[in-house]
Amino acid sequence: TGIYHFERKEHLLIQVQDDTALKFVDELLWKTPKESFLPHSISDDYTSDYIVITKSKNNLNKAKYLFNLSPDLIDFNPIYKIIYDFDDYTSPKKQEKSKKRFEVYRQAGLKIESN
Template structure:
């Protein structure tokens, strides 16, 4: 079994929602299904609203789900649980996910939030953990505005 590609996106500012939207739009435009895992219902609601309004010329149809076991055909799902309801190949971790869950995808994005020392250290720990689990995580260049 081939392990998925894991990319850590460096964030020098608190702009995770913007980068989640950009990544989601990129993969959606390629015809790929995406799951975005968030920490809780509050984050799910905030990201849901953000994806509808973040860019005037963008349309990212999506569904918010918070249960395990229900499947859907939506190309983009925001989930509060580690579940792949739309058989996505792309996972965006807005909150840390377990290594076992990551194995269900081909491509994964995590965030190295360098603007906060505690969040940066947590990202370094996840990076090390993924390596220990046999993954080959890559650190992408700092995210820039486009």
């Protein structure tokens, strides 16, 4: 997903919940794919970087693509063309939060696809 948007010079915002998740995603993007890495930045301030990892709820790089790795509801921004999210069934509480997020997406008129 990140490679897809980076190759097309499309801004992608990766929103995480905490420092642990931020560090994990940062390290992952440095290691994947094995042949290279995915250029990105960590920021809580506005930036023009293509891929940004943040704990902020703001769209820091004016991305049209959001990868939501936070269990909480996002501040829905109609600029997003695609929001990537996960159904988290690892606990009843996380499952309930997933359902709530997807309901907000439906109410906003977003098309939901599942794989």
